[in-house]
């Protein structure tokens with residue numbers, strides 16, 4: 458069996474695998490992707506866009522504009538049918554972006570190609586065996602790859618997760634829906650509708666958002682989503698299934714014909730009990746599945762990748778011990794667990810009986826109040842994620858705001874300091890007052906000034922710090938107190954032991 462070696466092999470080139478590959482490549486790690494599809498084309502529409510924090514994360518790498526220029530900016534965060542306006546949030550991207558997943562993947566793949574990551578399309582990971590130094594990865598064409606680490610970004614039915622024997626506990630589906638792109642002889646009522654069967658909707662792939670409202674393009678195929686009468690149908694859904702579901706829900710199938718694609722999704726809700734087994738890790742849908750309510754899956758998958766990438770890079774480069782990888786599960790498992798809880802609540806609120814409707818109305822009333830709105834909007838947009846890096850200043854463990862700084866050589870945005878995915882120590886006190894010589898090769902020290910206020914989404918204003926240590930994922934790992942205590946510990950914990958003098 459021919460065998461090629463890489464530091465990291467990624468199974469699956471969906472949004473999570475692509476983002477992770479980009480992160481590793483930026484850190485100079487030799488990484489390759491194995492993707493079952495023959496190319497990046499995606500049958501079906503799946504995710505409809507990005508939340509604020511994902512746009513920020515892409516901005517941290519200098520690629521947000523690629524997405525913004527192709528999508529539709531809109532207020533997309535919501536919960537249980539309540540839409541949140543986050544235009545008052547302290548972020549440059551106080552909105553979401555409508556952009557179909559096939560475009561998101563195409564743009565990510567373009568970035569990954571610029572970073573020279575090989576993608577083995579049309580091949581499938583069929584199994585693996587890990588030993589003390591690496592993982593032998595078997596491919597469908599009989600060839601093999603060896604990686605020091607294997608990351609399963611291979612979606613909800615992840616072979617990597619199953620072969621690693623990682624438990625996937627959770628809840629079986631209670632509802633199922635068909636989704637597709639079809640032709641219809643009659644014009645269906647465009648928009649989202651609810652009746653005794655649940656939700657159904659009709660739309661067009663091409664749309665514009667005008668004054669916050671979706672305006673669909675003329676002609677072309679119809680995007681349809683319809684709740685099925687029964688859960689548990691097996692096999693690939695057919696045109697006949699779609700026609701029957703439409704007749705049951707709407708009394709007519711609108712002359713549905715010529716499907717471009719049809720698929721089924723459910724509210725099955727499960728999460729990997731562990732995101733790591735030795736040299737095998739899981740990210741994205743491979744680690745968590747849930748109903749699409751709230752549009753979270755792709756977003757948290759991309760953010761898993763951004764949390765894992767720099768840690769795995771440091772372990773591969775031997776600057777950090779393997780134990781750093783444990784913080785990946787510790788930080789990301791609770792984030793997805795919360796999304797699972799919220800989507801389950803959201804699906805429950807979709808039930809069309811009068812009592813559930815009443816609960817929904819009460820929820821909507823509560824979420825209309827300022828503090829609950831802010832808290833839920835920060836959660837749904839991903840801006841409130843808080844990793845446990847220790848007690849102290851409210852910035853600790855939270856996302857670093859993209860402040861407009863003035864450095865020695867002129868104005869600079871915080872996010873632009875993160876473009877190369879390296880840690881940053883931002884000294885806002887006296888220039889030259891912080892010395893990190895033993896970490897100088899790993900951590901970028903920037904002296905700068907900032908005179909504005911510091912405000913965090915949902916939390917409000919916080920005390921301006923004199924210095925912050927920012928991880929490559931944009932989360933704050935250390936905040937200076939008057940004595941700058943704990944800096945060496947934080948540098949060692951997150952970026953490895955000091956280099957010998």
Ligand SMILES: Cc1cc2nc3c(=O)[nH]c(=O)nc-3n(C[C@H](O)[C@H](O)[C@H](O)COP(=O)(O)OP(=O)(O)OC[C@H]3O[C@@H](n4cnc5c(N)ncnc54)[C@H](O)[C@@H]3O)c2cc1C
Nearest residue numbers: 469471472473493504505582612741742752753754755756
């Ligand atoms: C109807 C619907 C609407 C959604 N809407 C939203 C939304 O609005 N917002 C949002 O954030 N999310 C949404 N999602 C969820 C989103 O689509 C997923 O969370 C996202 O695709 C997960 O990305 P991933 O890369 O982790 O997994 P996937 O996108 O599933 O990618 C996994 C990749 O691995 C490949 N693969 C699988 N097995 C193997 C193997 N053995 N070897 C090699 N390759 C393999 C697959 O071909 C695939 O390309 C929606 C999902 C559905 C179904």
